[in-house]
Amino acid sequence: MAVSNLSPAPRASASSRSHPTARPGYGKRSVPDQRPHREGDFALLPERERHIAGFVDALPDGAAMDIKSLARSQPLYGQMAVGSALRALGVAGHLRHVRCLSGEGGQVRWVTRTFWSRCARDNEWWDTFLTAEERRSAPAEAAVPAAPGVGAPAETSVPAPALAPAPASLHVPAQPPVTTVPQQRTAEPEAEPGARPEAGPGPVADRQPSPAFLALARLGRTEPRLALSAADCAALEQAAAEWLTRGVDTDYLTRALTAGLPASVDSPFGLVRRRLRDKLPPRLPAAAPSVPGTPVRRLMVECTECGVPGRPEAFRDGLCRPCRQPDPDPEV
Incomplete structure (x- = not known):
């Protein structure tokens, strides 16, 4: 008499290998x-x-x-x-x-x-x-405060209680008005001998350099044939900053300026200025705004x-x- 095979399924693998774990999320x-x-x-x-x-x-x-x-x-x-x-x-x-x-x-x-x-x-x-x-x-949607009368009671203004007059013993006599003398100057304290004067705002030359300026200044350290002076970097800073406003980073800017250089560069300033103009990347189109009410699968x-x-x-x-x-x- 034939008997159907109804043996239970094995609970573990007969192999001695350990089963791998998937990447996080999988x-x-x-x-x-x-x-x-x-x-x-x-x-x-x-x-x-x-x-x-x-x-x-x-x-x-x-x-x-x-x-x-x-x-x-x-x-x-x-x-x-x-x-x-x-x-x-x-x-x-x-x-x-x-x-x-x-x-x-x-x-x-x-x-x-x-x-x-x-x-x-x-x-x-x-x-x-x-x-x-x-x-x-x-993702959890941000909680929006309910408008008055819709799901939440409206706030009602409560009149502040009237304050009782202070007793006579606590009344302070009014002070006479202070008269100011025209063109009166307050005497400044004398500086102690040997004291360092307080530092004021620095000159324009001491401002923090921009990322575009730093990228141009590092060109000479990355590629000696494109060594620029401080005046050259200041003159080309605006053109380099235009690259960064178009979504590229300083590494991309450096690679674009140093790729495919000739064997000798007679004018680093002129070559960098021309490459900044000729290789300017295009502006990427802005992402289309999502239509309100359209769920994302x-x-x-x-x-x-x-x-x-x-x-x-x-x-x-x-x-x-x-x-x-x-x-x-x-x-x-």
Whole structure:
């Protein structure tokens, strides 16, 4: 009598290699409300998917979930078999590959995460969970004070209590007005012998040099053929400052001025002045302002078959529409 193989999935890899950890922000993420581990987990899956599911379930959060790492850490299946097993687990409802926008302001990047569920979930559960996950990953909006009468009571002015008159014993006689003598000068204290006079504002020549001036002054130390005097740097400072206003830094300015020099430079001032004029970088267009009320997508689901990203509701069983409905074979 044939008996179906319902052995539980292995809880750890038979390989002695330690599984790598993904880069920060990537890797495995367990969904909340996981049920405790039981011996019958994944028993209804085929043998290959049952083994890969048990191996992934035993991995900690943050573990690498790419096919190469999973195939390298367990000895039974190669990369193609692991990839097929992950796609089958996605269809079964155990995982979803998701691209998340991580970071704030200008320091943002797309990271790939694999959300894992020990219990198989249906499409409606995954859509609800991923929608809530996107709201959780969105940056907190700044609190705006409520207008009076809308969600908050308006402030009412309370008249200040009248002060009682002070008793007669506390009255202070008024002081007579002080008369000033025209053209009266206050005698200045004499300076002590040997004391250093207080420093006043320095001359214009002693001002803090600008970044453009410093970049020109360092040219001679970077490239001796472009050694400039202090007067040369002052004359070219405005032209160099125009470069910095167009979004480049001093390192870019130095490389542009020193690249491709001839064997000998007869006039460093003339060559630098011409390069500042001829190689002036263009102004970058300003970033288009975001339209108020247009939400920024911070989470997109990846198809477990082809990897194309999209909105969570556009996927069924972890697959995009073309992968769910493949083109029929052409007629012979």
